[in-house]
Amino acid sequence: MANSGNTPGEQTPRDDHSGPETSDLAERIKRAQRARAPHGDDASSSRQGDMSTLARGLRIGTEFVAAILVGSFIGFAIDQFAGTGPWALLGFFFLGFAAGILNVTRVVAELNAQSTASDKDPGDKNEKVR
Amino acid sequence: MANDPIHQFVIEDIFTFGTIGGDGAADTGVTIAFTNSALFMVLTTGLIAAWLVLTTRGRGLVPNRWQLSSELMYEFVANMVRSNAGTEGMKFFPFVFSLFTFILIGNWFGMIPYFFTFTSHIIVTFALSMLVMAVVVIYGFVKNGPKFLKLFVPSGVPGYIVPIVTPIEVISFLSRPVSLSVRLFGNMLAGHITLKVFTGFVVSLGSLGAIGVAGAVLPLFMGVAITALELMVSTVQAYVFAVLTSMYLNDAIHPSH
Numbered sequence: 001m002a003n004s005g006n007t008p009g010e011q012t013p014r015d016d017h018s019g020p021e022t023s024d025l026a027e028r029i030k031r032a033q034r035a036r037a038p039h040g041d042d043a044s045s046s047r048q049g050d051m052s053t054l055a056r057g058l059r060i061g062t063e064f065v066a067a068i069l070v071g072s073f074i075g076f077a078i079d080q081f082a083g084t085g086p087w088a089l090l091g092f093f094f095l096g097f098a099a100g101i102l103n104v105t106r107v108v109a110e111l112n113a114q115s116t117a118s119d120k121d122p123g124d125k126n127e128k129v130r
Numbered sequence: 131m132a133n134d135p136i137h138q139f140v141i142e143d144i145f146t147f148g149t150i151g152g153d154g155a156a157d158t159g160v161t162i163a164f165t166n167s168a169l170f171m172v173l174t175t176g177l178i179a180a181w182l183v184l185t186t187r188g189r190g191l192v193p194n195r196w197q198l199s200s201e202l203m204y205e206f207v208a209n210m211v212r213s214n215a216g217t218e219g220m221k222f223f224p225f226v227f228s229l230f231t232f233i234l235i236g237n238w239f240g241m242i243p244y245f246f247t248f249t250s251h252i253i254v255t256f257a258l259s260m261l262v263m264a265v266v267v268i269y270g271f272v273k274n275g276p277k278f279l280k281l282f283v284p285s286g287v288p289g290y291i292v293p294i295v296t297p298i299e300v301i302s303f304l305s306r307p308v309s310l311s312v313r314l315f316g317n318m319l320a321g322h323i324t325l326k327v328f329t330g331f332v333v334s335l336g337s338l339g340a341i342g343v344a345g346a347v348l349p350l351f352m353g354v355a356i357t358a359l360e361l362m363v364s365t366v367q368a369y370v371f372a373v374l375t376s377m378y379l380n381d382a383i384h385p386s387h
Contacts, residue, residue, distance in 0.1 A: 035209070054363070054366075055363075055366045055367070055370055058313060058316075058317065059309075059313065059370065062309040062312050062313045062316070063305070063309045065309075065312075066305040066306075066308035066309035066312060067301055067302055067305040067309075069305070069308060070301055070304045070305040070308055071301045071305075074301065074304075092301075095297050095298055095301055096301050096305075098298045098301075099298045099299075099301035099302040099305060100305070102298055102299075102302050103302055103305065103309075
């Protein structure tokens with residue numbers, strides 16, 4: 001473990017049960033128990049671990065483009081069936097644009113929540129690096 | 131042409147089962163065939179099954195290294211599902227685990243020269259993401275009934291805003307399978323083309339004599355670097371697919387924002 005903080009200087013007698021090794025073990029047991037315990041069903045506590053920056057950027061890009069494509073396709077399909085000229089396509093293009101912005105804000109809010117959560121408790125870091 | 135960077139994605143029939151429809155002439159009707167893509171899906175599934183069955187055969191309380199590899203994979207996916215979809219989401223653990231290992235091993239298989247990358251075909255990734263969406267919609271309606279539609283009406287929104295917000299939320303929901311499949315497909319396709327183009331430079335430059343061989347060292351280094359990058363991208367994309375799957379399943383379990 002990287003966080004075992006017993007340097008050779010601070011050795012305590014063996015029979016002392018609150019020695020650094022025992023407390024380190026207790027700490028590790030506690031952390032393992034915390035990891036196994038049910039997290040409840042709060043989705044906002046979701047963590048995605050460490051995604052690479054590239055994956056993050058690509059995720060934002062595809063979320064945005066996909067919404068515009070889906071919106072435009074719905075508009076195009078309505079136009080084809082109803083024969084309403086370009087109007088449904090235009091309208092749904094902008095709805096798709098709005099949905100794309102919504103997707104992007106959601107992803108970014110999620111990533112922000114993640115980074116602030118990892119700033120708050122750096123001691124939690126061992127769980128995150130997987 | 132030997133240097134064609136797209137040629138690696140060609141689907142070839144290995145053997146055919148017969149043709150449905152058509153008038154008997156060539157190129158009519160739908161031919162049911164076992165393709166190279168299907169072959170690698172079978173190989174992927176077989177490898178995963180063999181790995182899991184063989185490594186957990188000993189069932190040691192203290193695992194050996196092989197058993198540890200599958201236990202680590204279990205822990206990894208289980209933590210991912212628990213933290214993204216809650217404890218209730220664990221009933222979808224087999225689904226997420228299968229998706230994750232299938233995509234991961236499929237992507238890694240594609241990194242071996244002359245092997246086919248089935249995740250570089252959008253129809254494969256789209257089928258996978260539509261499977262996820264079908265599970266989300268069906269389970270959401272079965273568990274929550276019409277309350278599942280609350281997903282499209284954010285709470286705390288004034289009544290006169292709802293007609294504007296709902297279509298946007300619906301389009302946002304419908305864009306999920308598209309972005310999920312396009313991301314995986316695009317990463318694999320672009321990565322493999324880049325790899326092929328750069329390593330193709332090595333051959334082209336190498337045929338130009340001494341100066342060419344000296345120049346070919348640069349794309350060779352690039353090829354090595356991109357291979358490493360591609361391995362990372364393969365892993366990260368399988369991970370992203372699985373994480374988003376469990377987040378969407380969370381929406382089906384708890385349909386409120």
